[in-house]
Amino acid sequence: MKRIAVAGLGYVGLSNAILLARQNRVVAVDVSAERVAAVNAGRAPIADPDCERQLAEGALNLRATLDPQEAYGDADYVFIATPTNYDPATHAFDTSSIEAVVASVRAVNSRAVMVIKSTVPVGYTAALSKRLGCERILFSPEFLREGRALHDNLYPSRIVVGEFSARGRSVADLLAKAAVKRDVPILLTDPTEAEAIKLFANTYLALRVAMFNEIDSFAMQEGLDARELIEGLAMDPRVGDDYNNPSFGYGGYCLPKDSKQLLANFADAPQALIGAIVASNDARKSAVTAAILNRKPRRVGVHRLVMKAGSDNFRESAVQDIMQRLAAAGIELIVHEPAAHALPESCPARLEPDFDSFAQNADLIIANRADPELAPYASKLFTRDLFGAN
Numbered sequence: 078m079k080r081i082a083v084a085g086l087g088y089v090g091l092s093n094a095i096l097l098a099r100q101n102r103v104v105a106v107d108v109s110a111e112r113v114a115a116v117n118a119g120r121a122p123i124a125d126p127d128c129e130r131q132l133a134e135g136a137l138n139l140r141a142t143l144d145p146q147e148a149y150g151d152a153d154y155v156f157i158a159t160p161t162n163y164d165p166a167t168h169a170f171d172t173s174s175i176e177a178v179v180a181s182v183r184a185v186n187s188r189a190v191m192v193i194k195s196t197v198p199v200g201y202t203a204a205l206s207k208r209l210g211c212e213r214i215l216f217s218p219e220f221l222r223e224g225r226a227l228h229d230n231l232y233p234s235r236i237v238v239g240e241f242s243a244r245g246r247s248v249a250d251l252l253a254k255a256a257v258k259r260d261v262p263i264l265l266t267d268p269t270e271a272e273a274i275k276l277f278a279n280t281y282l283a284l285r286v287a288m289f290n291e292i293d294s295f296a297m298q299e300g301l302d303a304r305e306l307i308e309g310l311a312m313d314p315r316v317g318d319d320y321n322n323p324s325f326g327y328g329g330y331c332l333p334k335d336s337k338q339l340l341a342n343f344a345d346a347p348q349a350l351i352g353a354i355v356a357s358n359d360a361r362k363s364a365v366t367a368a369i370l371n372r373k374p375r376r377v378g379v380h381r382l383v384m385k386a387g388s389d390n391f392r393e394s395a396v397q398d399i400m401q402r403l404a405a406a407g408i409e410l411i412v413h414e415p416a417a418h419a420l421p422e423s424c425p426a427r428l429e430p431d432f433d434s435f436a437q438n439a440d441l442i443i444a445n446r447a448d449p450e451l452a453p454y455a456s457k458l459f460t461r462d463l464f465g466a467n
């Protein structure tokens with residue numbers, strides 16, 4: 078049994094904390110008193126059915142604290158899962174929360190191995206280690222999906238750790254041993270390669286979403302049946318039928334920011350595709366906006382701000398950009414979002430908590446994902462959700 082600290086109780090931190098607390102002693106630290114209290118009371122501060130269940134069962138060796146010293150003081154490993162938001166002014170992730178954690182760990186613990194699970198720019202870990210003269214920082218990319226965060230760590234597609242060493246192997250083994258799935262493929266790489274794997278993985282997924290969205294934009298423009306087109310493509314096993322459902326654009330906390338960060342990392346390398354993926358998402362939002370405006374609505378109802386079904390998270394969801402464009406065109410907007418008590422300040426809309434008055438008051442309802450509760454309003458529904466999947 079290892080003594081493990083986890084910094085950050087979001088999707089990545091909480092799911093890793095629960096995963097590791099099945100076999101190890103885990104102390105998780107967050108700056109949010111609300112999140113710490115929730116975890117200590119056996120409640121998940123994020124929507125994730127498996128996290129909720131495991132916390133409620135109470136069989137984990139896990140506690141949460143606001144006190145970094147309590148968490149880091151005697152830890153063998155510190156997993157860092159704090160935010161890295163993309164800063165459009167610097168064209169790079171803001172990594173200050175990671176550096177704050179590393180400084181706190183070094184102040185109270187001279188031996189713990191620090192494992193960065195947050196997504197970072199290519200070259201970050203090597204540069205940070207050199208700048209700090211610190212040789213115990215590793216990077217291990219996180220591949221979970223929101224809404225299935227713990228599931229994806231219990232059944233990981235692969236475990237990648239950015240260090241060829243016994244220590245790198247011990248981190249991989251710790252994660253693999255805690256998983257339910259057996260014989261998880263493990264890949265040890267150099268640190269910068271591990272960082273690039275993460276950004277290329279998400280940018281590839283963004284490319285796939287963008288491709289199927291462009292197929293759908295083409296079909297909308299030319300009056301073709303996008304479903305037939307996509308079904309025909311998906312029958313080729315090299316294309317496959319997963320992750321091919323059109324949407325209002327890729328969104329969420331990872332794909333938009335990770336593809337932009339990767340594009341910034343291409344400053345000196347030739348590329349045409351990475352920039353095109355980022356541009357394609359913008360073009361898709363314009364195409365969807367134009368299709369909505371074509372219906373000549375006066376008052377548009379926006380059903381859910383979340384980026385996908387089963388999520389409670391609407392960070393960077395595509396529909397919010399579409400709302401900005403609709404508002405700029407003079408459209409009145411009302412939103413039904415059960416996961417929100419209030420709308421973000423930038424949101425040019427009114428929140429309507431009552432579903433029936435929301436649906437009745439809108440002359441067109443737009444939904445990135447077509448929830449079954451919209452079925453009675455099918456005649457005024459605009460969605461590009463063709464397959465009922467995320």
Ligand SMILES: NC(=O)c1ccc[n+]([C@@H]2O[C@H](COP(=O)([O-])OP(=O)(O)OC[C@H]3O[C@@H](n4cnc5c(N)ncnc54)[C@H](O)[C@@H]3O)[C@@H](O)[C@H]2O)c1
Nearest residue numbers: 085086087088089107108109158159161174195196219223
């Ligand atoms: N959400 C995903 O699907 C996903 C998947 C893979 C990788 N990632 C990456 O993992 C990182 C975390 O993402 P997330 O979605 O879990 O974020 P999140 O916003 O859900 O959670 C981050 C948590 O860190 C806490 N925090 C901030 N500063 C802290 C500090 N100094 N000490 C302790 N806690 C602190 C916040 O209060 C918050 O609870 C990001 O780099 C993200 O890009 C996210």
